[in-house]
Amino acid sequence: MADAPVASSPVAIPNVFANLGVGFLGVIASSIVYGITCIQTFQYYHSRRSKSDHASLRYLVLILWILDSVHESFAIQMFYFYLVENFDNPSAGDVALWSLPACILVNGFIQLSVKTYYIMRIWRFSRNPYLVALCSVLNVVRFGLNMYYPARFFSLMPTGGTRSEIENKLQVFGTTGLGLEALTGALISATGVYEMLKRRGSVRRSNDIIVRMVIITVATGTLSALFVTANFITYLAAPKTLYVLFFNFLIGKMDINALLTSLNGRKYIVGDRTNPISLSEISDLASSRGHTASLGAAGELAETRSKPVVCKVDIERAYSEM
Known part of the structure; x- marks a missing residue:
C-alpha cells in the first residue's frame, strides 16, 4: 500500500516581504499628493500674480514640479520591481534596489530648495543675520547628510549586500539626518511665525495680513512637521523595514505643497491692495x-x-x- 502523501509545510514569507504592503500604501498616498502638486502648479502658472513674480521664483516652482515627478517615478519603479516583477519571489523584498537611494537623493534637493525659500522669507522679514545663518547652517548640514546616505548606499550595492544589511551600516547617518530634518523644519517654522508676529502693530489691515500669513504657515508647517516626526520615529523603531517609506515618500511632497499653498494663497492673504487705509x-x-x-x-x-x-x-x- 502506497504511503499517504505528506502535507507540505507552508512556505514562510520573510517579514521584509510582508511589510511591502505598507510601502505600497505610501506609493498610493504619494501619487494622490502628487496629483495635488500638479493642480497647484497649474493654478500658480495661470494666476495673475505669477506673471509679476521674479523669474527665479517661477523657475523654482518648475524645478520642484520636475523633481517631484522624478521622485514619483522612482517610487513607482521600486514597488513595480518588488510586487510585479518579483511577485512570486519573497526574497526579492530585501534586494538593494537603486531607486531607493535615488528617492532619498531627490527628496534632499526638494527639501533644500523649499527650506532655502523659507529662509529667504525670514531674511526679508527680520534682517537678522545670526538667525538666518543658524537656519542656513542647519539646512546645509541636513542636506549634506541627505546626500551622503544615498551616495554611500550606491557605493555599497556592488558588494552584494542586502538592503537591510546596507541600511544597518548607515543607520546612524539616517537617524541623524532625519533628526536634523525635524529640527530644521521646526526652527524655520517657529522663526517665521515669530518674526511675522513681531510686525503686528496698530493698523488693522496689516494685522489681518499677518494673522492670515501665520494661519497658513502654521497649517502647512504643522502637517509637514507631523510627517517628518512620524518618519523619524518609524525609522528609529524599525530601521530595516519598509514601513518608513510610507512617510518618506510624502515628506518632499508635503514641503512642495506647503510652498505652493503659500504662493497660491497670496490673494487671500494680502487681500484688496487697492483699498486704502481708512x-x-x-x-x-x-x-x-x-x-x-x-x-x-x-x-x-x-x-x-x-x-x-x-x-x-x-x-x-x-x-x-x-
Missing part, C-alpha cells in the same frame, strides 16, 4: 498713542508718523513679491 484706522492709531483723535490730528499723524503705513506696505511686498 482715516478711522489712523484715528484709532492716534488714540492708542495718546494723541487727539480728531480728523485733523489723524491727518497730520498720517503724514508725520507713517511708520505703521510703511510697515503695511513692507508686509505686503515681502509676501507678494516672493
Whole structure:
C-alpha cells in the first residue's frame, strides 16, 4: 500500500516581504499628493500674480514640479520591481534596489530648495543675520547628510549586500539626518511665525495680513512637521523595514505643497491692495498713542508718523513679491 502523501509545510514569507504592503500604501498616498502638486502648479502658472513674480521664483516652482515627478517615478519603479516583477519571489523584498537611494537623493534637493525659500522669507522679514545663518547652517548640514546616505548606499550595492544589511551600516547617518530634518523644519517654522508676529502693530489691515500669513504657515508647517516626526520615529523603531517609506515618500511632497499653498494663497492673504487705509484706522492709531483723535490730528499723524503705513506696505511686498 502506497504511503499517504505528506502535507507540505507552508512556505514562510520573510517579514521584509510582508511589510511591502505598507510601502505600497505610501506609493498610493504619494501619487494622490502628487496629483495635488500638479493642480497647484497649474493654478500658480495661470494666476495673475505669477506673471509679476521674479523669474527665479517661477523657475523654482518648475524645478520642484520636475523633481517631484522624478521622485514619483522612482517610487513607482521600486514597488513595480518588488510586487510585479518579483511577485512570486519573497526574497526579492530585501534586494538593494537603486531607486531607493535615488528617492532619498531627490527628496534632499526638494527639501533644500523649499527650506532655502523659507529662509529667504525670514531674511526679508527680520534682517537678522545670526538667525538666518543658524537656519542656513542647519539646512546645509541636513542636506549634506541627505546626500551622503544615498551616495554611500550606491557605493555599497556592488558588494552584494542586502538592503537591510546596507541600511544597518548607515543607520546612524539616517537617524541623524532625519533628526536634523525635524529640527530644521521646526526652527524655520517657529522663526517665521515669530518674526511675522513681531510686525503686528496698530493698523488693522496689516494685522489681518499677518494673522492670515501665520494661519497658513502654521497649517502647512504643522502637517509637514507631523510627517517628518512620524518618519523619524518609524525609522528609529524599525530601521530595516519598509514601513518608513510610507512617510518618506510624502515628506518632499508635503514641503512642495506647503510652498505652493503659500504662493497660491497670496490673494487671500494680502487681500484688496487697492483699498486704502481708512482715516478711522489712523484715528484709532492716534488714540492708542495718546494723541487727539480728531480728523485733523489723524491727518497730520498720517503724514508725520507713517511708520505703521510703511510697515503695511513692507508686509505686503515681502509676501507678494516672493
